[in-house]
Amino acid sequence: MFKITAATGGYGKTTIIRDVSINVKAGEMVALLGRNGVGKSTLMRYATGLIKAEAGTVEIGGERAPPSPAKRARLGLGYVPQGRFVFPRMTVTENIAVAAASNGFDAKETVAEMMEDFPLLQPKANDLAGGLSGGQQQILALSRALAIRPKILLLDEPTEGVQPSIIDEMAGVLKRINKDREIAILVAEQNLDFCLSIADRAYVMEKGAIRMETDRDSLRADKALQQELLGV
Numbered sequence: 001m002f003k004i005t006a007a008t009g010g011y012g013k014t015t016i017i018r019d020v021s022i023n024v025k026a027g028e029m030v031a032l033l034g035r036n037g038v039g040k041s042t043l044m045r046y047a048t049g050l051i052k053a054e055a056g057t058v059e060i061g062g063e064r065a066p067p068s069p070a071k072r073a074r075l076g077l078g079y080v081p082q083g084r085f086v087f088p089r090m091t092v093t094e095n096i097a098v099a100a101a102s103n104g105f106d107a108k109e110t111v112a113e114m115m116e117d118f119p120l121l122q123p124k125a126n127d128l129a130g131g132l133s134g135g136q137q138q139i140l141a142l143s144r145a146l147a148i149r150p151k152i153l154l155l156d157e158p159t160e161g162v163q164p165s166i167i168d169e170m171a172g173v174l175k176r177i178n179k180d181r182e183i184a185i186l187v188a189e190q191n192l193d194f195c196l197s198i199a200d201r202a203y204v205m206e207k208g209a210i211r212m213e214t215d216r217d218s219l220r221a222d223k224a225l226q227q228e229l230l231g232v
């Protein structure tokens, strides 16, 4: 469904990720783990087309993805970048409307749908996005990504800077959209408990490459790996 094959890329002349291959099947929720700076965000930017590929390919829904990020979004690639990008000076409603319209979907219908799916946004509908709490902004960023009706959703550290009660809510939301909307999910994270609660499978990155692939039960049992990933 979603496949990255032999990805090599980075910034300018600096190569960060080398020969990375991963896949996410339809309906799967997969975690991308690894300590700070191993290249998780860079791999996500590679997948979205935001950095130039030195080598490798991306397939979305069985189709070879063209280089343009906008075309990749049209093929069904949703992306929530690290730091939950929202337009701070637009209202919550406008943020969702712009995202829907960018992929050719009806803005009004999409806003109504997202408000139904994320009730915590309802009382904030006409508030400026910049005034929301970190957790609320993360949910808004997620609804913006969903507004393009993705087949695969990439999330870059969605729990960063988010309070525990909202992290639990987010885990619930991701499980729900994965199941009900049948959206495959790839989530880059440092929060192991969060990943263990939602992901079926995980890739572990180290120094710009995939070190291993593991499933939830093996990861849960592998205390040494957990300690290593947590850096303790």
Ligand SMILES: Nc1ncnc2c1ncn2[C@@H]1O[C@H](COP(=O)(O)OP(=O)(O)OP(=O)(O)O)[C@@H](O)[C@H]1O
Residues within 6 Å of the ligand: 011, 016, 034, 035, 036, 037, 038, 039, 040, 041, 042, 043, 082
């Ligand atoms: N815009 C950029 N220009 C140049 N180098 C960058 C840029 N962004 C990241 N890097 C470098 O790429 C390497 C991998 O960073 P990346 O953000 O992909 O790691 P990460 O695993 O996502 O870590 P984190 O959890 O800190 O985001 C780091 O050495 C970082 O300094």
